[in-house]
Amino acid sequence: xxxxxREIGDVTVLDLQGKIMGGSDSESLQSTLRQLVDGGARKVxxxxxxxxxxxxxxxxxxxxxxxxxxxxGGTLKLVxxxxxxxxxxxVTKLSSIFESYRQEDEAVQSxx
Numbered sequence: 261x262x263x264x265x266r267e268i269g270d271v272t273v274l275d276l277q278g279k280i281m282g283g284s285d286s287e288s289l290q291s292t293l294r295q296l297v298d299g300g301a302r303k304v305x306x307x308x309x310x311x312x313x314x315x316x317x318x319x320x321x322x323x324x325x326x327x328x329x330x331x332x333g334g335t336l337k338l339v340x341x342x343x344x345x346x347x348x349x350x351v352t353k354l355s356s357i358f359e360s361y362r363q364e365d366e367a368v369q370s371x372x
Contacts, residue, residue: 261276261277261278261279261280261281261288261289261311262276262277262278263275263276263277263288263289263292264276264277265292268305268364268368269368270302270303270371271303271304271305271368271371272296272301272303272304272305273304273305273306273307273364273368274289274292274293274304274305274306274307275307275309275310276289276306276307276308276310276311277310277311278310278311278312279311279312279313279314279315279318280311280313280314280315280317280318280319280321280322281313281314281315281317281318282315282317282318283317286317286318286320286321289318289321289325290321290324290325293321293324293325293328293329293336294328297328297329297332297334301329301334302329302332302333302334302335303334303335303371304325304329304334304335304336304337305336305337305338305339305364305367305368305371306322306325306336306337306338306339307339307340307364308338308339308340308341308342308345309339309340309342311342311345312342312344313344313345314345314348319348319352319354322336322338322358323354323357326357326358335359335371336358337358337359337360337361337367337370337371338358338359338360338361338367339360339361339362339363339364339367340362340364341360346360
């Protein structure tokens, strides 16, 4: 998995590519999220357009990021969730926790 990072105003966008699974990939995402929070980021948008799969470890990392940001008064949202991952979020009831958007501009505006 690769992680790209960019800023749109005060929103940090993480562009993920590949599979979000256990091991070094998860550690990389976990480390990136922690560094963002430690650096003062409070609005994080995770772009899943190029993610082919998320397993339970990957879901755990997303949940942890969401929780860490929430404790600091921030939030983590998702954009461009592929149908396969959207189904997984629905089955696990995580779709009720994560705000998910189809368009990036809509997602960025939702932080206002």
